[in-house]
Amino acid sequence: MREIMYRDAIREAMVEEMRRDPSVFLMGEDVAEHGGNFLVTTGMYEEFGEERVFDTPLSESALVGAGVGAAMMGMRPIVEVMFADFVTIAMDAIANHAAKVYYMSGGEVTAPMVIRLAAYGAGRRSGAHHSQSVESLLTNVPGLTIVAPSTAYDAKGLLKAAIRTPNPVVFLEHKMLYAKKGEVPEGEYLVRIGVADVKREGTNLTLVSYGRMVDVCLVAARTLEKEGVSAEVIDLRSLQPLDEETILASVRKTGHLVIVHEAPVRGGFGGEVAAVVAEKALGYLDAPIKRVGAPWVPVPFSPTLEDAYVPQEADVIRAAMAVMSG
Amino acid sequence: MREIMYRDAIREAMVEEMRRDPSVFLMGEDVAEHGGNFLVTTGMYEEFGEERVFDTPLSESALVGAGVGAAMMGMRPIVEVMFADFVTIAMDAIANHAAKVYYMSGGEVTAPMVIRLAAYGAGRRSGAHHSQSVESLLTNVPGLTIVAPSTAYDAKGLLKAAIRTPNPVVFLEHKMLYAKKGEVPEGEYLVRIGVADVKREGTNLTLVSYGRMVDVCLVAARTLEKEGVSAEVIDLRSLQPLDEETILASVRKTGHLVIVHEAPVRGGFGGEVAAVVAEKALGYLDAPIKRVGAPWVPVPFSPTLEDAYVPQEADVIRAAMAVMSG
Amino acid sequence: MAYIEQLQPQDLLEMYRLLRLTREFEDRLCALWGHGGVVELPHGSQGQEAIAIGACYGLRQQDQVMPSLRTRGAFIVKGVPTSLQMAGIFGKATGPARGKSTTHHMADPEHGVLLGTGLIGSDIPVAVGAALAFKLQKKDNVVINFFGDGAAQRGDFHEGLNFAGVFKLPIVFVLENNGYAEYTPLEKHFAGDNFACRAEGYGFPGERIDGNNVLVVYEAVQRAIARARAGEGPTLLECMTFRYRSHCEARAPEYLRDPVQLASWHEKDPVRQFEAYLLECGVLDEAGMESIAAAAQDEISASIRFAEESPFPPAAELSEGAYAPEDPALVGGRRI
Amino acid sequence: MAYIEQLQPQDLLEMYRLLRLTREFEDRLCALWGHGGVVELPHGSQGQEAIAIGACYGLRQQDQVMPSLRTRGAFIVKGVPTSLQMAGIFGKATGPARGKSTTHHMADPEHGVLLGTGLIGSDIPVAVGAALAFKLQKKDNVVINFFGDGAAQRGDFHEGLNFAGVFKLPIVFVLENNGYAEYTPLEKHFAGDNFACRAEGYGFPGERIDGNNVLVVYEAVQRAIARARAGEGPTLLECMTFRYRSHCEARAPEYLRDPVQLASWHEKDPVRQFEAYLLECGVLDEAGMESIAAAAQDEISASIRFAEESPFPPAAELSEGAYAPEDPALVGGRRI
Numbered sequence A, B: 001m002r003e004i005m006y007r008d009a010i011r012e013a014m015v016e017e018m019r020r021d022p023s024v025f026l027m028g029e030d031v032a033e034h035g036g037n038f039l040v041t042t043g044m045y046e047e048f049g050e051e052r053v054f055d056t057p058l059s060e061s062a063l064v065g066a067g068v069g070a071a072m073m074g075m076r077p078i079v080e081v082m083f084a085d086f087v088t089i090a091m092d093a094i095a096n097h098a099a100k101v102y103y104m105s106g107g108e109v110t111a112p113m114v115i116r117l118a119a120y121g122a123g124r125r126s127g128a129h130h131s132q133s134v135e136s137l138l139t140n141v142p143g144l145t146i147v148a149p150s151t152a153y154d155a156k157g158l159l160k161a162a163i164r165t166p167n168p169v170v171f172l173e174h175k176m177l178y179a180k181k182g183e184v185p186e187g188e189y190l191v192r193i194g195v196a197d198v199k200r201e202g203t204n205l206t207l208v209s210y211g212r213m214v215d216v217c218l219v220a221a222r223t224l225e226k227e228g229v230s231a232e233v234i235d236l237r238s239l240q241p242l243d244e245e246t247i248l249a250s251v252r253k254t255g256h257l258v259i260v261h262e263a264p265v266r267g268g269f270g271g272e273v274a275a276v277v278a279e280k281a282l283g284y285l286d287a288p289i290k291r292v293g294a295p296w297v298p299v300p301f302s303p304t305l306e307d308a309y310v311p312q313e314a315d316v317i318r319a320a321m322a323v324m325s326g
Numbered sequence C, D: 001m002a003y004i005e006q007l008q009p010q011d012l013l014e015m016y017r018l019l020r021l022t023r024e025f026e027d028r029l030c031a032l033w034g035h036g037g038v039v040e041l042p043h044g045s046q047g048q049e050a051i052a053i054g055a056c057y058g059l060r061q062q063d064q065v066m067p068s069l070r071t072r073g074a075f076i077v078k079g080v081p082t083s084l085q086m087a088g089i090f091g092k093a094t095g096p097a098r099g100k101s102t103t104h105h106m107a108d109p110e111h112g113v114l115l116g117t118g119l120i121g122s123d124i125p126v127a128v129g130a131a132l133a134f135k136l137q138k139k140d141n142v143v144i145n146f147f148g149d150g151a152a153q154r155g156d157f158h159e160g161l162n163f164a165g166v167f168k169l170p171i172v173f174v175l176e177n178n179g180y181a182e183y184t185p186l187e188k189h190f191a192g193d194n195f196a197c198r199a200e201g202y203g204f205p206g207e208r209i210d211g212n213n214v215l216v217v218y219e220a221v222q223r224a225i226a227r228a229r230a231g232e233g234p235t236l237l238e239c240m241t242f243r244y245r246s247h248c249e250a251r252a253p254e255y256l257r258d259p260v261q262l263a264s265w266h267e268k269d270p271v272r273q274f275e276a277y278l279l280e281c282g283v284l285d286e287a288g289m290e291s292i293a294a295a296a297q298d299e300i301s302a303s304i305r306f307a308e309e310s311p312f313p314p315a316a317e318l319s320e321g322a323y324a325p326e327d328p329a330l331v332g333g334r335r336i
């Protein structure tokens, strides 16, 4: 099958949905002529024109806030936040407005919009303010839907589904995945939000992950195979809703769990996954649950430091071996 | 011993520290002549004058951001955010600036400040935007220190410690605790940040909580006693740093754990506590870990709905019984 | 004054009725506070009613209003039943969102009221987004966004107005300058001479007007609306006014304020002022005045009765409605 | 022009040296990009150097600057060694924070440089807070806060300037208007005529000036600083300029820009302009010019060598320094 990059898959999803539905439009900083710093929106302005693909002032709060207002009035905005780190200045529009529209209006108003938190994560020497994994700033906010695809295929299918849902969706795009290639069908398909993907079957260890760390887990799993550990790798794909059943089924089978994400461990989403298992599959655990994540520091700039910051295959293997021998 | 209200204890801590250290000052909205909507800062303007206790424009981002700048230049600001829900518009100054100052400056600059997220939590018919428990928006941010006292005694001792630390501290004040009375010594004392408090000793169930829910757990514990369940109640007091040892020691003793907080369960801090136990004391657990928290909705306004929203003694008991029989 | 000249006597009488009804609503509500029943803390708009009535009179149903914390009149002019508002204030199931949200920031798509927020000023970009939708949909509807002098210090005021200016959106920003942000007087949160001048920094006109004269407000807003419908962009109108009550009913009207200043504004009362004008030009007589007043009293009495007799929402409804129903083909998994 | 008249020939020569050194730094850095070594993506300030040099020349060590993404000259005038900056750009342990942060937003308390942020505009309230500290400490130091036209659309610009105006803080806001926010031209993110007028809405003076004339900038900033030190409050200076390079080195200078416009600005080059002036008034001669140029070349060459030869920070340093050392009597527990 045709292989395209993650960034191209995201664009394809937006383009297909904009052709299908005139109420869908894209706004953000430098998304039009420029096509985005990561080439995600290249060519969209040329196809749809400045009424449906346009640049906004350097005003993230107004960007997302205006998206909410437009969504409440029947449009289906896709708003791109250039770097996910900037979510801190759009938090109110996301957490206090978009997320609460349906409930506070007693179901009379919806806010169907997709907030693309672009280029999250470390790896490009971008410093503390252009490299963060921000999902936990949002995972305790009722009303939100949060997805974080790890492949081009999922990126396209999940984004198309996200654009069609009547609720606000936060779409997390890891900057180190943009150039990653993967098989993506030409035409129409959807990936269900809230359904995890078992990327690799295994019998005695479950590795739960999402975003960029999925590939790290897959590499680790191959190495672990040589050590006699058969690791099952689960890509959550969505954090809200969460596919508890897939996680629990795997843990009931393997009895061992390691959760891996790029965000720092303390207060990270891994805690939620561990808690779900500790409540609903505790009896099946043959060993303590381990979490792998970044150290408790901001993302450093220098290559030697940043490379050490990002969880590596070795970290996953170390945790896995500890769990298997524990 | 003398009994005073939680709000008075907070004020006393600020007053004592301001008398002790001229670099400490207080700014916020209506904290001066008005003395705050919850009477926390009453009289401070009169004692310290407008140079050390002053009102700011309705600009939370500038309020906290200016606090960071003043702290970097040798002051020790206490900034009051009138309602914790407004943290969404001050997130950037807290999470992207204050939290990162020391690391990004290679230890050359500090940001010693206290951000008082006032009047958090439900219970006063204030609606979705004046009733939230916002701690999980901040618990995954390295560089922050986060405390949430449940008693007047802890409020005073923790706030005094917070004002003296060289790092930024987020101080969470539950609106329903402001009028709660407790024994508070007249003079100088400190409560160590990062140390939990065993509020009640027990032998076969551990209830971990913080903030307003501590009292709910204590009431539930008394009822459970009658059911033959001896519940130990732990008040975390600080979420960052976290007193893992106290939690683990208790669970190793009781073998049963229920975590209780007012915030919604999914993505809440309870997940972190569960994960710590599932990693470090799994072998001691005789039953699944249960979490009690608010349902997955914004905080509703109507009394019947809001009362049902806040976790009650009955919810804790239900979870406790399930754990004890599980 | 082009627009007010087109107003017919029945328009003037209707404006007067709306002013009286709004005043009646607020006075009765404030009187009830503390005597049981009223759950939502009142933030009375008495003294400022001319702004909401003048700005909203004559709006289309599809035109949207984003009220401030002190724009009761906007709900009333837009046709949100006073009984629904009162029931919401009582926290009843017959109120907005069946009690899930306060009426302060209630949504009413049927009457063109946008869902607001408890975060003062954060509603501005959202209102701007509604205007953006109108532009993209090529509809000539407008949005009227009300907010106070305190809200004008929020970053969202700046980002929202600049955004609206850049895209020439059909929106009118109505700034209710009552000289206070809660208990903080204007001079302590603003060093400028006026707010109207800020519009220049966004590339559209700004004007300071008398917010206590309903016809002055009507004229200015109608002019701004014409601009907006014609695709010429936003306008900022700074309406000078004063509130009689304290920020909210938790305090007395004189609390931290100068009684003399308070009294001086009562002289400029928007209802009495308009009343005198109507009596003078013979559009209204004592009898008509009385019957309008009586009708307002009856309506509010009925609304209060409705609110009192309505049931509270059953606790079971708490956990419903955080998400709009989703196609299972699109979304699975567990929310919690 | 009161202030520039007090400048001595050696001041003028020093300003020229600083301009040349800054230009040299930027040109050499941009030339190195892509050829290994340079880790931090360059955001060249070529064409805008007069703003930083003119604004910072003559500042006290205790005066604080909060640079923008394009204020290399501010670091240089304030005395941050070019070797330290270059080492930081190379990601070396000899750079700011031993490689933990980029140099874009580096802190240097010793030289009076405030820690910035990668979030454009968010530094404004922080700079205002530094000025607040000076006021509370009764020091007559000032803060110079640099930012661009794009940053001026952030809510933090509004909240920060209003806050500074209300408290009459000792700060000078230097807006570098280069007509672009990344690749978005001014007319697409701003509908106003100028930014200077926004100051009126905050109650302090604003002025638009020629940002390519170092003496014009110096004069205006000195006047603003005098105001600030005298406790009269902030000033907003909109400096008109243009950048020769693209937003960053990821694109060519002409990318999405008009070559003619680009060329026209080269005519107004701040370095050449000042050079011509100095030659004309005899403060500088060809020989002096050459030696200053040569010295600048040598310094940057040495800085690059220093950066190249410096070690990267050991990975072990990664996890150190998220918190300042705390008294165990105050803080216990586990961070992680």
Ligand SMILES: Cc1ncc(C[n+]2csc(CCOP(=O)(O)OP(=O)(O)O)c2C)c(N)n1
Pocket: B029, B058, B060, B082, B086, B089, C068, C069, C070, C118, C119, C120, C121, C147, C148, C149, C150, C151, C152, C176, C178, C180, C181, C182, C247
């Ligand atoms: C973001 C935010 N900050 C603070 C508050 C608390 N608060 C509610 S109303 C108010 C004053 C608003 O003043 P203004 O905008 O002038 O409106 P007015 O009450 O005078 O009509 C404040 C500070 C809030 N609700 N939201």
Ligand SMILES: Cc1ncc(C[n+]2csc(CCOP(=O)(O)OP(=O)(O)O)c2C)c(N)n1
Pocket: A029, A058, A060, A082, A086, A089, D068, D069, D070, D118, D119, D120, D121, D147, D148, D149, D150, D151, D152, D176, D178, D180, D181, D182, D247
């Ligand atoms: C809050 C935020 N939004 C967007 C960006 C991405 N970004 C970096 S520089 C820039 C443009 C800044 O324009 P301006 O303020 O005019 O400064 P200039 O680059 O022109 O000197 C943008 C959008 C950012 N770093 N921070």
Ligand SMILES: [Mg+2]
Pocket: C148, C149, C150, C176, C177, C178, C179, C180, C181, C182
């Ligand atoms: Mg006001």
Ligand SMILES: [Mg+2]
Pocket: D148, D149, D150, D176, D177, D178, D179, D180, D181, D182
């Ligand atoms: Mg610019």
